[in-house]
Amino acid sequence: MTEIHSTAIVEDGAILEPGVKIGPFCIVGKDVRIGKNTVLQSHVVVEGITEIGENNTIYSFVSIGKASQDLKYKGEPTKTIIGDNNSIREFVTIHRGTDDRWETRIGSNNLLMAYVHVAHDVIVGDNCILANGVTLAGHVTVDDFAIIGGLTPVHQFCRIGSYSMTGGGSAINQDICPFVMAEGNKAVIRGLNTVGLRRKGFTEEDRSNLKKAYRIIFRNGNPLKDALVELENEFPEDKNIKYLVEFIKTSNRGITR
Incomplete structure (x- = not known):
């Protein structure tokens, strides 16, 4: 059975699968689907055409599926899609896509630490770690098993390769190759991610x-x-x-x- 706190608002049309828990003061829009055993702890807002998979834990004050900050976005029916087993920490913002990719997509088994921003049309793969304050601009792609250090801005259209690791406070304005370590403002390659x-x-x-x-x-x-x-x-x-x-x-x- 689902559990919905008395102070939460779940609009008609939202689909909550068995085991979903909606905590105090959460708001779930009419076009949202949430998979089995996913937990919205408190003060979480999920709106737009949004699909969230199973066994996710979404912490307080997270915002998912709101309209893009791209000034070209005119309200097209774009999507936000999130996989399974993700931990999405406090104050994370994840915006819906635009008419480029038509969706923002986050895979499974990821950790998005506090204050991470995922902009429109971003693709995050599986098993990634985005540390506190990472900012992904529009159209960024993060491949599987990438680790991005805290307070790191990533320029729009950049790609972060699998098994790469970037140091905290780096500024990324070009693609980071797979398997390497990068750090600096602006970021430069420091070596192979051997460990x-x-x-x-x-x-x-x-x-x-x-x-x-x-x-x-x-x-x-x-x-x-x-x-x-x-x-x-x-x-x-x-x-x-x-x-x-x-x-x-x-x-x-x-x-x-």
């Missing part, structure tokens, strides 16, 4: 190949296009190198060096 890769179960061979790839891209001084050709020739079957190469080839804003 993080080991903790996530990357084999010694995986890490060795990525170290070679890191040197070829960031340390040997070769033109980037030549470095990518070298990687494709030397590691034709390595799935991590393939992802890294494709990430760089498809970068729209250029990569952080």
Whole structure:
């Protein structure tokens, strides 16, 4: 059964699946669907066309699905979609999409710490950590297992690669490659995320190949296009190198060096 506190407002049309708990002074709009066992603790506002999956914990004063701050947004019926098993801490704001991607999407098993802002048309993958005060501008993409340090602004249209880690207080205005550490204002690459890769179960061979790839891209001084050709020739079957190469080839804003 669902539990709805007497002070909460759940509009007609909202769908609450079994086990949902709606705490004091929460507001849930008519076009919202909330999955099994998700908890809204108190003073949470969820509106717009919003789908929230199962087993999420959403802490006090979170706002989900409100209209974009993009001045071009004219009220189009865009969406906010959130997966399962996320922890969304106090004062997080997550805005609905615009007519670009038509949705803002957050995957599963993520931790969004206090005061994180997720702007319109952002895509966050699975198993990511966004520390306190991270600000994702519109159209940002954060790939799986990325960690972004506190008080870090990410410029619109940037992409943050999987298994990367950025230091707190960095300013990111170009893409962060997978598997690396970046830090600074503005951010620069500091090295391979060796400890993080080991903790996530990357084999010694995986890490060795990525170290070679890191040197070829960031340390040997070769033109980037030549470095990518070298990687494709030397590691034709390595799935991590393939992802890294494709990430760089498809970068729209250029990569952080």
